Amino acid sequence: MAAGLVISAPASGVGKTTVTLALARAWRNRGLNVQCFKSGPDYIDPAFHAAATGRASVNVDSWAMDRGAISHLVSRGANADIVLAEGSMGLFDGVAARGVSGTGATADIAELLGWPVVLVIDPSGQAQTAAAIAAGLRDYRPGVRLAGVVLNRVASPRHEDLVRRALNGVGIAVFGALPRHAEINLPKRHLGLVQAEEQGEIGKLIDEAARFVAEHVDLDAVLGSAASWSPQPAANGLNVTPPGQRIALARDEAFSFVYPHMLEAWRGAGAEISTFSPLSDEAPDASADVCWLPGGYPELHAGKIAANARFRSGLRAFAETRPVHGECGGYMVLGTALTDADGVRHEMTGLLGLETSFAKRRMHLGYRLAELAAPMPGHRSGARLRGHEFHYSTILAQPDMPLAVVHDATGAVIAETGSQRGHATGTFFHLIAEDR
Structure with missing residues (x-):
């Protein structure tokens, strides 16, 4: 039986993709089979997931897909040890009007699959306020469970201590804190990340990210927070007709x-x-x-x-x-x-x-x-x-x-x-x- 987690954040640009890739590669280096998915319509990130895990990743989207299609796609993780769904934007960010099975928010996927959320929080320019944000996200929507937090880009040990104390005070687990590390920044351009297939050194970058995260994050605690999961039989798969033979x-x-x-x-x-x-x-x-x-x-x-x-x-x-x-x-x-x-x-x-x-x-x-x-x-x-x-x-x-x-x-x-x-x-x- 696989274990499932959602990697999300309060907003875009805080390091979700890097943390997802690092966790995936770190667990793969330990001999685990890791399957990734991308929540939402981003068509670039799945190629990075595949580079980190050696397994094809696909998008799952609550605005465009029904529950049967999502279940069908996610079922490929049934033979994995750990399944990670990387979110898009902030945890509850979607469109105003509901689509097929939700608004496109990462929270829809977390609730539908019953997987806890690991929040990546960048506390730059704040300290205890990060705990207020995390607590607000934890309590915002019944049915969405928060597993804990990974802090990213902390400025100093003192900064980390202030944020950790505040999070502990509201009962939120801190799985680790990552100092700033320029060597694992993924290059970007106008439509998002420079694609994985265009980066000859992507394997080395992911390896360095995995090493760095393994040094600063309690991988066993993150893995232990995941929900046991087995895919539910889907009555139907994707409603897709090929454009030709x-x-x-x-x-x-x-x-x-x-x-x-x-x-x-x-x-x-x-x-x-x-x-x-x-x-x-x-x-x-x-x-x-x-x-x-x-x-x-x-x-x-x-x-x-x-x-x-x-x-x-x-x-x-x-x-x-x-x-x-x-x-x-x-x-x-x-x-x-x-x-x-x-x-x-x-x-x-x-x-x-x-x-x-x-x-x-x-x-x-x-x-x-x-x-x-x-x-x-x-x-x-x-x-x-x-x-x-x-x-x-x-x-x-x-x-x-x-x-x-x-x-x-x-x-x-x-x-x-x-x-x-x-x-x-x-x-x-x-x-x-x-x-x-």
Whole structure:
């Protein structure tokens, strides 16, 4: 029987990912099988989890997924010794309106699975107030249990003592305190962490984090606080239909934002996936029956994409007879042009009329519920798709027929409708699940 824990925090940016990776690797170094999950729509962290544990990690999301889908995904941890679900943002942070099984908050997953929460708290600029915050989080919602706290970035032994005393005074266990340690900071850029596959030294960084955490945190006490858990049989799994039988998937540093559970579901339904690299000037497999361009960082590689004639002509030829779909960055590359951060306009593939600019930056972030006005690969017209949008590009032109009526989590209609033209479709949101 596995043991389950949720790693969360009062807010973003306090070190949840680093602590999760360090705990996972430290326990793995002790010979334990560790399984990680990511609560919420972050598609970058699961690759770090896999690097730390040697096991694939997937997202679980209470706004976009029903309980059956979450149970189905989490069941892969049944043969692990310890299962860690890393939260997103603060413990109770979600959207205002409830989705399929919750608001997207980490607390939803903790309550649904019955796993206690380990809080990572950064007490920089405070001392006893950290205990008030932890106590408030502990008492905020019945059904969410607090196991204890790991303090991160403590300034000095005196600072640590003040915070520990205050936490002990309100009955909250302190599993350990981490001094500042610059060597284990994970590099970031505009959409989050620099991806694991782009960091050649990621294994060494995780090893150092594990060593550091093992030195300062009582690993046995954290492990002992976990809840015994065995997965409940799921009446249903993911409601995912592959976009085709043979899928040509763009995959490189410019096209890498794919939810792992989607690829697994496609393969589980019998689809075959072949990858190609637009940055290496490769065209999609001519024997495929659909091409999928995921999101990523085309804005950082726009000049190279524009210069890669074999990729562009190959994609156009593919789209003459077969469906091509792009998500976010992939959607931008299906468009007419992309203006980079320096204001330079680059020609894209021209399969859609979309024109975007990264020079005029404005953040677009949040859950999306789309009702398709036309079919897209794997989904019929009228289907209700749940996804997540996160980018900084501005639409300069979106002249094609809209692909969908798209709402945010509050129900408000948004301008990012997606596009359809011929065999090409695109959306700014990344698909997570289809409503049943």
